[in-house]
Amino acid sequence: MTRTVVAEATVQRGAPRKSLVACLIPLAAVLIGAAAYAIDPTELPDPVLQQRYLALTHELRCVQCQNEAIADSPAGIASDLRREVRDMLLAGKSDDDVRNFMLARYGDFVLFRPRFAPKTAWVWLTPGILLLIGAFVAWRIVRARTALVPLDNEPLEEDFRR
Template sequence: MSWLRSLLLCALLAITPTAWAVNPDEMLADPALEQRARDISTELRCLVCQNESIDDSDADLAKDIRVLVRERLTAGDTDDQVRQFLVDRYGEFVLLRPRVEGHTLLLWFAAPGLLVIGLIVLVIMARRRRKPVAVDELSAEEQRALDSLDGPQA
């Protein structure tokens, strides 16, 4: 019965919605505007945590940026204007998914490029390993020398 209780607890934990770091005092009254703010917040990096979005972070700077996003949306900015404002203020590092532009091409294509090069090298090495090594026939002199090493044949 204990395993059933544990299984039920795990199932309940798996289906619970994730906790958001957004405090109720930050939320906007307009649900559509709040949803836009949440969508933008999930795309912005917490500059303190660096591997979390500001929507998930409890850091004070993340809270300040969330409030700033909501202020800009309330002022009538579009989503792109809000993102651009934050990029101008904090740099492109604030974006969790950097834009594909000339200066970010290496960032976007280096890892896939290295993966393809690695796969090509592996295929070449595997093909070389499969090829049998060509063995030339022994000359008559080499055969006699080999036979003399074997010793007497019984």
């Protein structure tokens, strides 16, 4: 008889836990599902403004991550920069105003495509100069190799006969 009493006591103690878990599982499912329908805080009310926001955040570099756009970076500073871009666009600033603000604050590094200026000219001119140098070196090598190949085999055959 003691076994039966112990078994009943266990069932009675475990029953409230099971019912609590049974209530919490659907509640958790509803709360998790509701998060999927939440409005993105970076979404702007105007679709044109949203497109400008997306273009600017993909054009600006995260100053902490250095190889990621602020749109893709999980860094805290990138979040602050995204919020700053959003606030400036909502205030009616143009894309150039946003870029100039970021340039004044963080320098040319913040742009993935730096502007052409005397300070950044090397960024734009170096690839072309290296391409020209490479083409010139390749041309000289090809020219030197063709100069070494005799066009007529008869003089060589005469040299071998001697």
